[in-house]
Amino acid sequence: MAQLCINPALIRQYLYCPAAAYYIITGAAEPPTERMKKGKETQRKAVEAVAKALGADRVEHSPRLEGAGICGVVDAVLWIGGRPAPLEVKLAKPPRTVPTPHKAQAAAYAIAAQAQYRRAATTAYIYYTETGHTATIPLTQDLIQLVNHVAAQIRRIYSGWTPQPRHHPNKCPSCWYRKYCGYT
Numbered sequence: 001m002a003q004l005c006i007n008p009a010l011i012r013q014y015l016y017c018p019a020a021a022y023y024i025i026t027g028a029a030e031p032p033t034e035r036m037k038k039g040k041e042t043q044r045k046a047v048e049a050v051a052k053a054l055g056a057d058r059v060e061h062s063p064r065l066e067g068a069g070i071c072g073v074v075d076a077v078l079w080i081g082g083r084p085a086p087l088e089v090k091l092a093k094p095p096r097t098v099p100t101p102h103k104a105q106a107a108a109y110a111i112a113a114q115a116q117y118r119r120a121a122t123t124a125y126i127y128y129t130e131t132g133h134t135a136t137i138p139l140t141q142d143l144i145q146l147v148n149h150v151a152a153q154i155r156r157i158y159s160g161w162t163p164q165p166r167h168h169p170n171k172c173p174s175c176w177y178r179k180y181c182g183y184t
Contacts, residue, residue, distance in 0.1 A: 008108035018163030067115020
């Protein structure tokens with residue numbers, strides 16, 4: 001039996017709150033917001049600007065990546081020095097440090113790109129549109145282990161396991177899933 005393919009966006013969501021990932025998997029996904037729709041409009045211009053700034057040889061817009069049990073559509077794959085480098089565009093200001101969920105999502109895309117293209121994908125990038133900051137995410141062993149661990153937990157959800165919510169005092173009040181959650 002083939003391994004269930006896990007979307008990097010679901011890995012990001014699980015790291016914010018396992019219960020939200022559960023709600024998405026069980027069919028209660030948040031509908032696209034105006035901010036999400038705006039992101040698609042902004043994405044192409046942002047990708048081109050980052051590609052130019054990083055000296056990319058070529059750009060693939062919105063490719064589907066699939067490999068190593070990870071699959072999903074990334075905003076872009078930049079080809080730099082003959083290697084694929086996934087680029088994720090975020091409609092936000094960059095935090096002081098890149099959040100682990102963002103790093104894990106970018107790393108998951110790099111893992112899939114490496115498997116799909118059979119080329120080392122040692123770096124991924126996250127571009128924050130509100131300030132124009134590009135964060136470089138090296139594909140470290142720690143991130144690979146984190147992605148694999150979270151993917152295994154998500155596969156458990158698909159097999160019937162129900163995770164507990166993770167309480168975030170600053171995020172829970174605005175969470176779309178709060179109507180399902182035991183914390184609110």
